[in-house]
Amino acid sequence: MTLARTWSVGLAGVAGAMVEVEVDMSAGVPGVVLVGLPDAVVRQSVDRVRAAVVNTGASWPMRRITIGLSPASMPKQGSGFDLALAAAVLAAAGTLPADSADGLVLLGELGLDGSVRAVRGVLPAVLAAAQAGHDTVVVPAGNAEEAALVAGVAVLPAATLGDLVAHLSGRASLAPHVRGPLPSPAPAPDLGDVVGQAAGRRAVEVAAAGGHHLFLTGPPGAGKTMLAERLPGLLPVLDERAALEVTAIHSVAGTLPPGAPLLSRPPFESPHHSATMAALVGGGSGVIRPGALCRAHRGVLFLDEAPEFPRATLDTLRQPLERGEVTIARASGAATFPCRAQLVLAANPCPCASAAGDAACTCSPLERRRYQARLSGPLLDRIDLRVDLPAVTRAAWLAGQDPPEPSAAVAGRVAAARETAAARLGGAGLALNSQVPGRLLRERWPVPRAALTLAERALERGLLSVRGLDRVQRVAWTLADLGGRAVPDGDDVAEALGMRLQRVAA
Template sequence: MTLARTWSVGLVGVHGAMVEVEVDMAAGMPGVVLVGLPDTVVRQSVDRVRAAVANAGASWPLRRVTIGLSPASMPKQGSGFDLALAAGVLAAADAVPAAEVADLVLLGELGLDGTVRAVRGVLPAVLAARRAGHRRVVVPVGNADEAALVDGVLVLPVGSLQDLLAHLTGRVRLQPHVPGPRPDPPPGPDLGDVVGQAVGRRAVEVAAAGGHHLFLAGPPGAGKTMLAERLPGLLPPLDEPAALEVTAIHSVAGTLPAEAPLVTRPPFEAPHHSATMAALVGGGSGQIRPGALCRAHRGVLFLDESPEFPRAVLDTLRQPLERGSVTISRASGSATFPCRAQLVLAANPCPCASAAGDTACTCSAHERRRYQARLSGPLLDRIDLRVDLPPVTRAAWLDGVDLPEPSAVVAARVAEARAAAAERLRGSGLTLNGQVPGRLLRERWVVPRSASRLAERALERGVLSVRGFDRVLRVAWTMSDLAGLAVPGAEQVAEALGMRLQRAAA
């Protein structure tokens, strides 16, 4: 046998693409030619595979070896092709039966001693294999639980190249992976820990119920970070399609915990203010990988000390927040990532950031304006809720009598409000009030003029933009869902307008 074929999977964004690995043996000077747009990591895999084959007790063929990765026009990146390359070469050299590898999908990186190491992106790779009709997939032991999330595929975990050779030659067959019980994720921070911030707690509840973006401003110690960290605990658990989608993103990014292969809770991402544009949105010089915004898909992206982020970096969020996806293009290709996340911004009111608030501020009016202007108007215009948090008083902190509601109680109200919104939006392709475009708010879900007069006057005075007016109505609908009302009233519109204009007034 001088020609053998097997299969592996490449990644394009968060989706897998089948790659056929063809190996041809020919007479001539011994050497290896690798074709099919391999990157540096894939080209170096030839040396890794040669050493692994020798240390696994097999012989590398002393012939001219040509390895083709098809489709040839798709760039191949990463170390996940090692196992398929080794199996293809050994099949072409008649060391293993070619029929055994012809319809097998192999994923994994090889160490020089023949061990098979875990790789990124196994979940989207196995999903792609199932779509292509393949039913047997060999994966590293460390990725077995992740691969087993895909129904209808026989997952064969392998720990070393020696084990794979024993399986292919029929000596010792690999056993299909049987996943154990999935551990429950640890509980997150509880909203009951937040004391003395009724307005902030209300804003977080409204944001969770409607999927609205949120801006929290206040002095240090006011509870901005605490409130943001507790927002994911108010969101409902991810259903199975959403969980697989989020898990695939984290698998490609390499942030999937080994002990929890399936992400079932909304993710929470909080990048440092020194994060670059590629780290926040996605990119990279080699393989295009998802950034913090994409990893927060169906969860929360929290930007603490948001004025400290470069303004150009923050402004790149504007389009993805509107579309719910981001496309990153490079000379070698492009990748599209989903990024329908809730954005939470937090900021101090001024550079001095006195914990006592404005009474102890030493900044001039010009310094305050310049500091607040680091957040562009177009970005803030896309934020539905803008809340000023006052300093927590001694009485609220030490003398509070009523215990604040825990996350479980608030999450139950959020779930009821989301169910009411989903019922109203049925048939529109939308599920949350924060996703409803302004045209539909004015045509299908109209707020009575008697209730929206206050917002209309703000629009006439120029305090609100047209986009801002639509966002006030969105929030009013969410507040009416939380209150169990069929239509927002003047009270809901006034509260929504107040949460929209607090920063503008400041």
């Protein structure tokens, strides 16, 4: 047979797209022509496949070989097409039965010795294959557990190209992979480790209950990083759909922890302040990869020492935080990544960051204003909670010798508050108070006018924008849900307003 077909999967963002691999052999000068918008990695796959075929013991056909990747208009990137190319070439050459690879989905990178190596993005690729009606996929042995997360698909792990050749020729069969029990996730840092900081603990609880963004300021050692790291432990465990969505993102990014095919806990990302714009929101000169914001989807993105980040880099977060997704466009195409994450910023009050507080600060008022102005007003306007953390006093440290309230107790209240909000907002397709649009908030879930007196005064004095007033009302609803009240009262609005204006007053 001079024509053979098989299937593989290409990736566009975190979504897979089926790619038909066709190989035609004809008379002429021996050589290989690869068509279908391949990138440099795919073009180099011809040399990898040739060496793998020869070192497996098969012969490379000395004919003119034309390889087509369809749809031809979609850019093909990555090394995951190697296994499909090898099977199609061997089938076209007659080494394998003509229809042995027809309809089979093959994923994997080939080493020169014929070994099949793990690749990124196997989970979204297998999901795409299942949606297209394929019920069997061949994947590298190192990706078998990840691929087995997709129900209804038989996963055949291949360690070498020779194993695949033996399977397709009928000499031996690849045993379907049986998914083992998922390992228990590592315990998250406990809120009981935080000494004192009642205001900070309250802010983290409110942020977890309503999905609100949070800004913590305070001197070094006040507990900003500790509080932020314990926020994911207060969030509910991801359901199956959310876990698959998060795992697919980390699979594409290549950041899945070894031995943990499914991410069931909300992720926590904390990039260094030297991170570039592409590292934060995603991008790259070749393959478009998800950035830290996308990897924090359904979890927490923590930016420590936030004023040290370039201002332009921070401002790129504004639109994705509002929309819950980011689209990265390049000349070769575009990719869309979900990024509905909670943003937590932490900052010192001034450049000198004296642990002794204002009494020992050596910064002039102008230096303090310049330092705080590195965070733009439009970005801060999207932060619902702004809390100043004082230095931990000796009295607070001594009081902390008694065990503080652990994460489990706080997480119970957070879960109950989220259930209350979901029951109220479910008819609108929403789950968290932070997701409610301002117009819908005013029309369907208005805060009683009598309770808004302080917030309206702040709006009149210019301390709040209209968007800020909407955010105060969202936080007030979260406080009411935590307190078991049907509607927010004046105390809820006052507390929400205090959490928003605390830094402004400072």
